[in-house]
Amino acid sequence: MTSTSDFTATTSEGIRRSTDAPTSIFNGEPSRPVSYRVPSGRPHSQRVHLTKSTPAQEDDHLSAMLRDLRSELDIKKREEKILQAEISAILSQASVAPEQSRSVGLAVSRLNNNLLLVESSAKDLSSELTTIASLANNISEKVCILDEAKSRVVDCLQMVNDMTDLGTCSDGVDEAINKEEYELAAQYIHRFLTLDKAVFQFETSDQEIGDTMQHNYKVLSSAAQRLKGILEKKRDEALSTENVPQLHRFTKLFPLLNEHDAGLTRFASFVSKQIDAKGESNLKIMAAGGTDEKRRKILYADTLFHFFEGVADILDANLSVIESSYGGERLISFIAIIQRNVDDIACKVLEEFNTRRKFKQKKKMVRNWGSTNSASGNQTEQIDPMELDSLLFELCQMNANAEMYWKFVRKKFAKHLSSIGKVDDEDGKEESAEEAQKREERKKAMQHNLDLQLNRSMLGTKMQELSGDYILLEQFYMNVCIEKAIQSEQRDEDGSLTSSLIDDVIYLLRKCSKRALSCANADCVCAAMNNFAGLLQDPLLQHLQTVIKTGFPSSGFAAEALQTAQNAYNAIQHGKTDGGSEAQKDTFLTALNNSRTMMDMLAELKKSLEAEFSKFGSDERERTKLLHSLSQFDDFSRQLQNSTAHGVASLARALFKSRLKTSCETYVDLPHSLTSEQLTQYEANEPFISNFNVAIDKLFAAFEPLLIKDNYETLLLCTCSECYKHFERVIGKCQFNRFGALQLDREVRQLNSYLSAVVGWKAREKGARLSQIVSLLNVETLDEAVDVWQSSSSSRLISPSEAISILQLRSDLPHNLIVNLKL
Template identity: 45%
Template sequence: MPESLLHSKFLSGGVPAGRKNGARKETKSEKPAKNDEFEFDFDFTRKLKELRLELEIKKREEERIEKDIAIILEENTIDGGEQNRSFGLAVTRLNNHMLLAENSAKQLTSALKNISSLADTISGRVSALDMAKTRVVGCLQLAGDMRDLGVCAEGIDDAIRSEDFETASQHIHRFLTLDQAVFQIREFKQKDATDSIRHSYEVLSSAKERLSKILKNRLTDAVSKEDVGEMQRFVKLFPMIHESEEGLKRYSVFLNAKIDKLAEDNLRIMRSGGTDDNRRNVLYADTLFMFFEGVAGIIDSNLPVLEHSYGMDNLLKFVTILQERIDEFFRQLIEEFETRRKIPHLVRQVEGRKSEESAPDALEIDAVASEICMMNQSVEMYWRFVGRRIGKYDDSPRDMAGEDDDEIDAEKIAEQQRLRKEAKEQNLDKLMNRSRVGTKIQELIGTYCLFENFYMLKSINLAIKSDDKEDAAGLTSSVIDDVVFIIRKSIRRAAGSGNVDSVGATINNATALLDTSLQDFFKKNIQSGYPSSNFASDALQSAQTAYSAYQQGKPVKDSQESQKEQFLLTLNNAAKISELLVDLQKDLVTEWSGVKRPAVEKDKLEHATTQIEDAAKRLALFAKHGVEELFRVAFKPKIRQGAEPYEDIDRQMTMQDLEYFEAHDPFIEQFLASVDRLLVEHEKILFPDNYSTLLLLTSSELARQIENVLQKCQFNRYGALQLDREYRQICAYLTNVAGWNAREKVARLGQIVALLNVETIDEAMDVWQNSKTLTTSVRTLTLPEVKKTLSLRADFPTVAIKALE
């Protein structure tokens, strides 16, 4: 066998050598050999040749691969040697640089250690210098204090003998503010070093006692003689000798005497009936105002003197001392007021009233409430005056005298100022709210709220009883103006008192009365309903009204007309008072926004005004329900009756019918004319807001009735065109009388008309899909409604309509 054949056989056969795949498998088509000995015959010679040939091929392949490896290695050896040499040189240079960097780092470390050692040495020397400087400064300060102590001791006796009390006070002030280290020296055992200091200390201590007695005696004499110049001279000296409270107490004796004199004069005038007979109803409020005005003048004229000498922190103590005499006057005034105005008796009558006869007169309560408000206003004005005059804060860090300026940081100063401010606010709040004036005026405000509520209740009930139509053409009655006037008067009176809590209580009581007394009155007039135009119902309603009037002892009038008038007046009254309350709320917000108030008071007033707005919304909703009842009785049956003839018109029309209907409208003009007559009839007797509500209800009902009769008709293309023409007439009319809001009420009808005015079913589906995207405020027709609408077209196949998805 040739070598090439063997090579092909053993390389491409896909079966490894030595596998017994040479023997053929027996098949059904082959016959067995005649001699069984040939089945196990194997040719070893041929097989050895094949293996030798295969070995030779592998050896040649190995040699070829070795040659390729040798060539590659040779090439790499030639190029790689240059690269290795370059890389080695680079590594050598890098190593040299690293050695240099290491040496430099060691030198830098050594230098830094030397610098650190020098810095520690210098820092220690600087610290020692600072300590030495501090000690030197302390010694100089101590020496200066010792010198000042000697100067003060030498000059104090001469100043007292010559009655130069200002200089003497300055010496004592300097003595009292010296460093305590000066006085500790006098305890040393070395007599030669401490005798002078001990002597000066004893001289000044004795002089301080003598000067204090002299100043007290001189100030007392000046007070008794009412010598203002001398009083102001000596009162300024007490803070210099650290006796501020003593100076304030002695000076307040003079001011308290003036306050007592002022109180006595005002009480005498008050008990004699005042100076103006026209103001007897506010006699006590005027007396309180005049008294506080006089007290403010006394304080205002004396505070500058005290502020300069005593500081702002001590002014509150001074006002607190004066407050005792003010409280005494206020006590006498309130006792006179409660006795003469019979306040306890009125309170018992208001709280325990069981009938109208036992209740006090509303005018009497009105006068007392006004006077209480004026009294509270005077108190509030006085407190604001006090707060402005003593509410300033001394931001100078004079309480830190003697400390090193470097030790006083901004945070410490700010913290001390904050604490001082909080303490002053607490003391001022205690003065305003826990004094007799503060506590008693709060009691009076509680009484005022009780009286104000009673006044509004009785006045509103009286306005309801005397309710009458304003004129023949009037849309509202007198109760509206009366109720709004009463509420506005009470709220403004409470606001004039200056007490925000009383304003909130008054508004709360006013809205409660609107929701109870006024709405109960309105509901009585609405419960009988609006009389219908049906003869049988009219007769029954007339009989009921006549019987009700007979039971109440009233004359029997034309029941139907009277009931209609009362019903419409109630609707108009509810809408009108809602509008007036909204205007009142806006006016109050505008007025109060211009007054500077604390955030808490602003929140209270804002919440109070929202109560007025909520009450207005409830009355507007009440009026809306009444208009709906009016529409249900007077409009809805007539609109339904007017729409019924529509189904009698054949809507499967021809072109000639369409042209004829354009000139001779068979339905829509007459229908709209009947609706317009209803609207015109009620336009003159309804309040504009109620009439607007009626127009929208009419628009909705008109569209609904037209839609109902459409479902009973069959249209062709010309009939749908006539329907579109009628729909446009309806839209034009409603837009003209009710505005663009009416278009939303007939938008659903517009979708139905648009679906009926299509050529094919596919076009109808496109119109429906577009209406889903364009219509946002009106509910889009559902698929069953679309199918029902398209079934009204007689020329559309029913099968295609049912197959819509």
């Protein structure tokens, strides 16, 4: 801490430096301004800048500076006194409690002693750890030496065992061959071929041991060649005599001699001959016209079915040999060899199908469909839809048969894949995560190779072409059928509200969808669904929208409209129309009913297809793709709903709007500033609302038998909205007193009760705005009006300006206050 004398000296030195500074400036220093730091406690505005000036000015500046420095010195002296007082207080406290400082000193001493002990213990621990580390290094070195010695011992024991096995195989192989125990001989040779090469390269100083090893090697090598020749001879004899058990027996022995390719090729040629024989038999039956006259329309699909069924039987009988002896990789090679024969027979069937069914000519006609060329149009007219229907069914069956064959092959291959890597090691160790991942990658690679083999085969290519042709022909067939359904549309004589168009289209959709599903190909089904959705949009929806957009012919008077509805109903009941306007009205109402019915039936069809798609195959991705293809039907249904709603609204405007407007206009002529006697009289003999409800009911009753339930309910809602709108309009033309507002409330309640009974609770929602208007008109004071307005804040449907206009309809409320009312 700085003492008082030091502080005074420092302050005096600072004063001397401050007083000396101007002197150097005055004695010829540069004339640039010098800025002095303002002492603490002095404002910045007192900062002095010195420049060259006259002597009188310099004396004034010096005097001012000295005054400032003296004032600063006084301040520092006062601060010094305060600090001295604080130091004295602290020293007095320290002299009062000497025990505390003594205890602190003892604690520090003990802490220092403890730290010295800790430092000593840490050094001892470090030396011990160093000793332990050196011992661990010595032990690790000895363990490495022991491991190396153990591995050498194990290798030596393995070599001894191999040498023993070599001698055993050499002693027994000739005897096994001579006794025709070929399985045992093959096991000996397989053991010889799998021995480590180090056994044959082993050098020894014992001449007898070396000669023995060389002798064993020569004996086993010679026996391997001799056994291979014997097996090939026996196999060929079994092939010539068609002795399948012997053929299977010798085919299984070739892998033991590392002759996988030789055994697989010859066995595949045997299976291929069986497939060719089965195919030729099926082709002869096909050329003869089949065995069942009733199935001639699907002759070629049946031929493929019987052929693939025969191939499946052949593979089921022979594939176990390859699975057990040759492994999964060789199994794919075996399938690739026999697939060429399957492709040859299947392509012959498809070529015969193209020729006999004139399939290429029909494809050409359909591709030219829609062309402006008249010749192309004549070609398409020659295609019989019934003949095309059976052709499409046969195409689907052929595709389904090919999918069935591929599914069988994949199932057989999946059995082999499921057995890969499931056996644990000999030591009982469990499979590691890395090994499991490698096993799964191997399975996926093998499965991918098999899929490529099947899809890129000639049969796979032809089936993909047929799928594309099926989609093209199916689109043409549906388009032609929908256009014929539109052209031949007519109502049933039993008084149905819809026409034959909806039944025909839904039947066609259901039939074509099930036919597409029979292909058993998810991509083919999705493409068919896309075409169906497009055809529903273009011919069918355009036809319905065109009829609905023409609208219902409007009538000049309400009575004529009512008579028109009655005539339309009679015409529908008797199945005839008068033509002209009546026919247009009948067509319009039928289109409305067709649109709504189509939505319901399409929803049922979609639900049934979803159930079918959920059972489709075992691939979750394919099922998801199929279900997603049905979403296009939802878009079509929404367009139908919008079109139907527009048609019903136009019907309501054409027939109900003028009638409602005329009926509501009579309300203006009635008195609305009533007395209590008139209010009581109106309760007994209501002059307006009863007749108004009766008139609306007659209009509703006339159209109830002409529209289906959903359309009729939509018409009721549209008319309900029109009623409330016109009633609100005529209310704005009237002036009410308190009793007139009560009568209005009674009339609106009666109207709400009638419409709710006919339409349902949805009518209450339509009349919510009118109910709020009536509530405002039935207030007794403006304060009550404000309360009513605030209470309806959550469901308010009228604006503040509209509320002011409504209150102005009350003739018995002060208009000047209403205008200035703040809501």
